[in-house]
C-alpha cells in the first residue's frame with residue numbers, strides 16, 4: 001500500500017532539485033506522476049528512470065494554453081488530476097534600487113502567475129476527482145525579507161495570499177491548498193558558482209546545523225499530497241532547519257547556554 005495509491009499528480013520543475021525528489025517519492029508511494037519542466041531532456045531522463053508511473057512533459061508554467069493541454073493529456077491518460085505541486089520557480093539577485101522592472105516582472109510572472117495558472121488549469125479536473133491537493137512551494141523568503149532578492153521574496157509572499165484565497169474558494173470542490181516554505185536547500189538553485197553549501201557558515205548557525213536536502217522537503221510535500229492531510233488546508237509548513245524560529249547564533253553570546 002502506497003500513501004498516494006490512485007493519485008494522479010503533476011509536479012512542475014521536476015527535472016531536477018526538489019521537484020525531481022517529489023516526483024520520485026510520489027511514484028514510489030503509488031502515484032502516477034507528470035514530470036513537468038522547461039528542461040525537456042532532463043525531465044525525460046527523470047521520467048524514464050521512474051518508469052511506467054511517470055510521463056515527462058515540456059511545460060513553461062507561464063503558458064496557459066500549455067497548462068490546459070498538459071491537464072487534458074494527463075486526464076486522458078490516467079484520469080482526473082488529484083495532485084498538483086507548483087514547485088517550479090526562479091531565483092534572481094538584484095539591489096532593490098537598481099532592479100530592472102522587466103526582470104522584476106519576470107520573477108513574478110514565473111513564481112506567482114505560473115502557480116496561479118496551474119491552480120486555474122487543474123481545478124476542473126481536480127474537482128472531477130472529488131479529492132484534490134495543491135501544494136505551492138514558497139520559501140522562507142515568503143515569511144521574511146531577503147536582501148538582494150526583493151522580487152523573489154515578493155513572489156514567495158504572494159504565493160501565501162494565492163494559496164489561502166484558493167483554499168477558501170476550492171474547499172467546497174474537495175480541493176485543499178497549502179504552502180511549503182523551504183529554507184536553504186542544497187539544489188542547483190543554491191549552488192552558486194559551484195559553492196559547497198555543506199560548509200557554509202549560514203547553515204552552521206541554524207538550530208539544525210546543516211543545509212537542507214531535497215529529502216527533507218519531499219516527505220512534507222508527500223504528507224500534504226496524501227489523504228493523511230485531509231483536514232489541512234490554507235496552512236503553511238516551514239521546512240527550514242529552524243531558521244524562522246529565530247537566531248540560533250545568539251546562543252554563543254549567552255554565558256552558560
Ligand SMILES: NC(=O)c1ccc[n+]([C@@H]2O[C@H](COP(=O)([O-])OP(=O)(O)OC[C@H]3O[C@@H](n4cnc5c(N)ncnc54)[C@H](O)[C@@H]3O)[C@@H](O)[C@H]2O)c1
Nearest residue numbers: 013017018037038060061087088089139182184185187189
Ligand atoms: N533551493 C532552495 O534553497 C529553496 C529555498 C526555498 C524555496 N525554494 C523553491 O523551491 C522550488 C524548487 O527549487 P529548487 O531548489 O529545486 O531549484 P532548481 O533550480 O533546482 O529547480 C527549479 C526547477 O524549475 C524549473 N523551472 C524554472 N522556470 C520554469 C518555468 N517557467 N516553467 C517550468 N519549469 C520551470 C527549472 O527548469 C528547474 O528544473 C522553487 O520554487 C524555489 O523557489 C528553493
